[in-house]
Amino acid sequence: MRRLLLLLAIALALAVPAALLAADGTDGTMSVKRGRALIFFNKLQGTAIGRMASGKVRIRVLRPKTDAPPEFHHCRKHMINRTTTVCQGKKLTFRALDGHYVIRLQGSGIFMSAAGQGTGSTDGAGIPGLSNGVMSFDDGPYGTIPDDPTPFTLGTPPPPPPRR
Numbered sequence: 001m002r003r004l005l006l007l008l009a010i011a012l013a014l015a016v017p018a019a020l021l022a023a024d025g026t027d028g029t030m031s032v033k034r035g036r037a038l039i040f041f042n043k044l045q046g047t048a049i050g051r052m053a054s055g056k057v058r059i060r061v062l063r064p065k066t067d068a069p070p071e072f073h074h075c076r077k078h079m080i081n082r083t084t085t086v087c088q089g090k091k092l093t094f095r096a097l098d099g100h101y102v103i104r105l106q107g108s109g110i111f112m113s114a115a116g117q118g119t120g121s122t123d124g125a126g127i128p129g130l131s132n133g134v135m136s137f138d139d140g141p142y143g144t145i146p147d148d149p150t151p152f153t154l155g156t157p158p159p160p161p162p163r164r
Contacts, residue, residue: 027116028138028155035110035133037145038123041103044096044154046116048103051093055107059096060084067099117155122146 027046032039041048043062050057059070061083075089087094096103105112108125110133124132124145132145137152 025117025158026156028153030112030114030152030154031136031142032110032112032145033134033142034131035105035112035135035145036108036125036127036130037106037110037132039103039105039110039112039120040122041101041114041118041120041154044101044103044114044116044118044120045099046114046118046154047098048096048101048112048114049094050105050110050112051091052105052107052111053109054090055092055105055110056086056088057092057094058084058086058104059094060102061096062100062102067101068097070094070096070101114154117157119151119153121149121151123149 032050057072057075058080061067061069064083070085071094072085072087073093075087075092078086078088080086122135122145124147126132126147132147134142135145136142137154
């Protein structure tokens with residue numbers, strides 16, 4: 001009887017942390033090199049850092065009371081409203097750290113890394129004779145950014161709560 005109770009206690013002790021880890025979902029990663037495209041993150045929960053040779057970045061903070069505002073350098077900044085900022089220029093850089101964001105990048109010479117959970121899409125420039133650049137998900141091999149709009153999912157979201 002004691003052995004059965006001991007085995008049950010061990011199984012329960014191992015099951016609780018596993019269930020807690022599964023409840024959070026997992027973060028994914030995305031890397032873009034030499035991008036000539038439109039890259040859009042819809043409700044990214046995480047971090048995005050990057051630079052562009054030329055183009056425009058638009059970042060909307062979804063939780064302005066708790067999330068840090070994005071940082072921009074080497075560009076003309078324009079506040080659309082209190083939660084949305086547009087940065088346009090050459091050799092611009094941006095950072096949106098550990099928050100909830102909607103991010104839209106459009107331009108050339110895009111080098112960007114993102115980590116977290118969310119959805120989005122990529123759409124290469126499709127200019128004949130010019131590369132759209134390459135992208136990679138979750139440390140996988142780099143592939144060409146497609147010419148057509150292509151949706152992606154970053155990370156795995158937490159499972160829905162059980163129904164009662």
